[in-house]
Amino acid sequence: MVLNTLKHKQLLTISSSNAVDIRKLTQILFRRRFLIVGIAGLAVSVVSILTVSKPKYESSMQIIINPNLYSNNKINSQNDEYSNLTDSDLTVVDYDAQLQMMQNIELIQKVVALLRPNYPNIKVEDIKGNKGKSPLSITRVEPLSSINPVSSQVFEIRYKAYDPVKTQRVLQALFNVYKNYSTEQQKQRLTRGMAFLDERLPKIKNRVVIAERNLEAFRKKNNILDPEAQSKILFNTLAEIQKQLQIINAQLQDAQVRYTALQQKIGVIPTSTIILSRLNQSIRYKTLLNEINKTDLALAQERVRYTENSPIVQKLVQQRQNQLDSLRKELTKILVEKSENNTSQPESEIEAAVNQALNQVRSSDSLLDERQTAIDINLAQEMIQTQIIVQALQANHKSLSQSEKHLQSQLSKYPALIAEYNRLLPEVQTSRKTLEQLMQAQQTLSLKIAQGGFDWQIVEAPEYGVYINSGGFLILGSGTLVGLVIGTVVAIVLEAFRDSIHTLNELRNFTNSRLLGTIPLLPLNRRRQVFLPMKATKKLVADSLIGVGSLPSHDMLDIAYQNIQISNSCLLRKSLMVTSASSGEGKSTITLGLAASSARTHHRVLVIDANLREPCLHKQLDLQNEWGLSILLVDQFDSPFKDYIQPIHPSIDVLTAGPFLEDTVKLLSSQRMKELLEELEQSYDLVLIDAPPILNTVDSRILATLCGAIVLVVRLGQATRANILQTTEILEKLNLIGIIANQAPIET
Numbered sequence: 001m002v003l004n005t006l007k008h009k010q011l012l013t014i015s016s017s018n019a020v021d022i023r024k025l026t027q028i029l030f031r032r033r034f035l036i037v038g039i040a041g042l043a044v045s046v047v048s049i050l051t052v053s054k055p056k057y058e059s060s061m062q063i064i065i066n067p068n069l070y071s072n073n074k075i076n077s078q079n080d081e082y083s084n085l086t087d088s089d090l091t092v093v094d095y096d097a098q099l100q101m102m103q104n105i106e107l108i109q110k111v112v113a114l115l116r117p118n119y120p121n122i123k124v125e126d127i128k129g130n131k132g133k134s135p136l137s138i139t140r141v142e143p144l145s146s147i148n149p150v151s152s153q154v155f156e157i158r159y160k161a162y163d164p165v166k167t168q169r170v171l172q173a174l175f176n177v178y179k180n181y182s183t184e185q186q187k188q189r190l191t192r193g194m195a196f197l198d199e200r201l202p203k204i205k206n207r208v209v210i211a212e213r214n215l216e217a218f219r220k221k222n223n224i225l226d227p228e229a230q231s232k233i234l235f236n237t238l239a240e241i242q243k244q245l246q247i248i249n250a251q252l253q254d255a256q257v258r259y260t261a262l263q264q265k266i267g268v269i270p271t272s273t274i275i276l277s278r279l280n281q282s283i284r285y286k287t288l289l290n291e292i293n294k295t296d297l298a299l300a301q302e303r304v305r306y307t308e309n310s311p312i313v314q315k316l317v318q319q320r321q322n323q324l325d326s327l328r329k330e331l332t333k334i335l336v337e338k339s340e341n342n343t344s345q346p347e348s349e350i351e352a353a354v355n356q357a358l359n360q361v362r363s364s365d366s367l368l369d370e371r372q373t374a375i376d377i378n379l380a381q382e383m384i385q386t387q388i389i390v391q392a393l394q395a396n397h398k399s400l401s402q403s404e405k406h407l408q409s410q411l412s413k414y415p416a417l418i419a420e421y422n423r424l425l426p427e428v429q430t431s432r433k434t435l436e437q438l439m440q441a442q443q444t445l446s447l448k449i450a451q452g453g454f455d456w457q458i459v460e461a462p463e464y465g466v467y468i469n470s471g472g473f474l475i476l477g478s479g480t481l482v483g484l485v486i487g488t489v490v491a492i493v494l495e496a497f498r499d500s501i502h503t504l505n506e507l508r509n510f511t512n513s514r515l516l517g518t519i520p521l522l523p524l525n526r527r528r529q530v531f532l533p534m535k536a537t538k539k540l541v542a543d544s545l546i547g548v549g550s551l552p553s554h555d556m557l558d559i560a561y562q563n564i565q566i567s568n569s570c571l572l573r574k575s576l577m578v579t580s581a582s583s584g585e586g587k588s589t590i591t592l593g594l595a596a597s598s599a600r601t602h603h604r605v606l607v608i609d610a611n612l613r614e615p616c617l618h619k620q621l622d623l624q625n626e627w628g629l630s631i632l633l634v635d636q637f638d639s640p641f642k643d644y645i646q647p648i649h650p651s652i653d654v655l656t657a658g659p660f661l662e663d664t665v666k667l668l669s670s671q672r673m674k675e676l677l678e679e680l681e682q683s684y685d686l687v688l689i690d691a692p693p694i695l696n697t698v699d700s701r702i703l704a705t706l707c708g709a710i711v712l713v714v715r716l717g718q719a720t721r722a723n724i725l726q727t728t729e730i731l732e733k734l735n736l737i738g739i740i741a742n743q744a745p746i747e748t
Contacts, residue, residue: 573708
């Protein structure tokens, strides 16, 4: 058999190296031609943009900036009390900020205003430029020696334009604007107040920190934020509790008066009788009485049939005795609880009531005699309810009294806390206010210091612009050549490290599985009728179904189907599973194409979309997916499968996947799936199963054990060696009959 033969073969042979064969360089370059052309085009575009947009003339000048802070006011400030601010440490200048200032748009606008008489159409963008393109560049020149590297700095300014004269005039206008700007800003506002502030600030900050720490320690120690606010809350709470105590006292007095009156009304009744009347209110007590009655009835019946020595009779007697003991415990428990609530009931009366109740149970009489029936049960219940109310009010009164004492105890501590809080808080507020004032003064003086100016001098005067755009065509050609070289190198590197299979020869050398067919790239969304043979009796049906949509059709699909028929001729099953290693390899399209090829040979074909997680056949065929395989597998009414079939052609039916249900593994591995597949094989000449990818889920591996044969679809250019190796290792012990190469070039 073909299956046995395939099982004894080695399916795969792994090549020893992935290195690029130099002899196949032409094929690699052709396959990667779009990448190479794209990189070369990108390089040419970049070089062209740089070549065309780059100005042709450039002029430069160098200026030196010396800070002249304090130079003019030094004599005048000698007699001032703040003359000590002329410390040399303050002459350190931030030249990075100076560099940003030189590129300020306001200064550029002044330059434009100076140049407007000679160049009426000049704009700020012509000098400052746009993002990524700036004709003006300003850089710092590193000093050659370390002599006074901080007090002065040399800047080199370059400007590019199409007019050499314009480059010189722009630089001259820039220097004039910088010079005027420095003169306007040259006003020294130094006083000794800055030193005073620098001396005072650390002390004030330390004072603020100490005051805040003291306040924080006070709050943590007493677990309180604002004692005044908290004391108000406690006072309000105490007043509310006292108000509630007054209400409860009034209610308690009223309840006690009612309870005393009820005691007087029922005081003539014996205590034991009242206690027995209370027993009837216990559900547990009544349940035990019912069980004893049932036991007595059973015992009477068994005594008629057996003697006293019978095990059954003795068991019932023992059971009755146990029930009496339980009843006694329950009586004692109930009466003790009642006695705790009513101290006027002595223990002798409780014991008498218990014995009386037990004696009446033993004699199978009612607990209450004729005298007990005269007790006003409603009166006793009212007394009990009143007693409960009194107890609840007493408990509430006790709780509120404890809360009142606790609040009064807390409030007694608050005067001292408030006094300490009022001492700490002003210290924090005063220190913070002083610190804010000093910092505001420091900021004001800092702004005045920033108004100092600089001495600007030209080191190298600007000249006419120099032509810098020579060799444009050479640069363009070099860019093209470099782009082609980079594209070729990238293509070779990608080819050397790729893991995918691109050609049929690579596929044949990599695997020993039979190649069933090579399918070229099929056209997408192509509306054409697939003329399949049909019986005359089905002509009207066929005319109505053909218009649903076109199926994939190609001569190579017919060849692949015939190869499958030859390989599958020895197998008894009619089911064929079509799968792939990963998604996107075209297995669904191949499945529909094989269905069309089978229908041409006068076979009835059923296509099943078994991809329950991500179905796609219904989208390709524009079919409904509200019902399908998933619903059929869970159908509890055993509906015939024909109710779920959707015909797309007189010879082709489709069973869609249906809506997604949880636990698809359980559905596909069920006995219902196996029986359904056997039933479908009896009704159709060929059952094609569009299975999910092997490596994504376990669903395909379950389906592989149910099908008669398996076909693996490999898409050239996408399928990797690792995926094919892993897939064939999974299917090597199953009925894999071969591989179909998808999107393969047609060999001539």
